[in-house]
Amino acid sequence: MLTLNDKEISVFEGETLATVILLSGGTACKLDKAGSPRGPFCNMGVCYDCIVTVIEPDFPNQRIKVRACMTTVKAGLCVFTAQEVSP
Numbered sequence: 001m002l003t004l005n006d007k008e009i010s011v012f013e014g015e016t017l018a019t020v021i022l023l024s025g026g027t028a029c030k031l032d033k034a035g036s037p038r039g040p041f042c043n044m045g046v047c048y049d050c051i052v053t054v055i056e057p058d059f060p061n062q063r064i065k066v067r068a069c070m071t072t073v074k075a076g077l078c079v080f081t082a083q084e085v086s087p
C-alpha cells in the first residue's frame with residue numbers, strides 16, 4: 001500500500017511507480033516549463049519526463065525527486081505527481 005497524491009493505492013511488489021501512476025489513470029508526472037503535463041516516455045531512465053516527488057516512510061521530513069520508471073514501490077511511500085491539467 002502506498003499513497004498517490006494523498007489517495008491510498010494497493011500495489012504489487014516489484015512494480016515501478018510509473019506503472020502505478022499509469023494504472024491509476026494518471027498520465028502526468030510533472031509539468032514542463034510551459035506548464036504542459038509530461039508523463040513516462042522512454043520508461044528506461046533516459047528522458048526524465050517521469051520525475052515525481054516521494055516521501056519515504058523512513059525519512060518523513062525529506063521530499064525526494066525520483067524517476068518513476070526507475071523506482072519500485074515500497075510500502076508506506078507517499079508519491080506526488082503534477083496534478084492533471086484541464087485544457
Ligand code: FES
Pocket residue numbers: 039040041042043044045046047048049050051067068069070
Ligand atoms: S520515462 Fe523516461 S526517465 Fe522515466
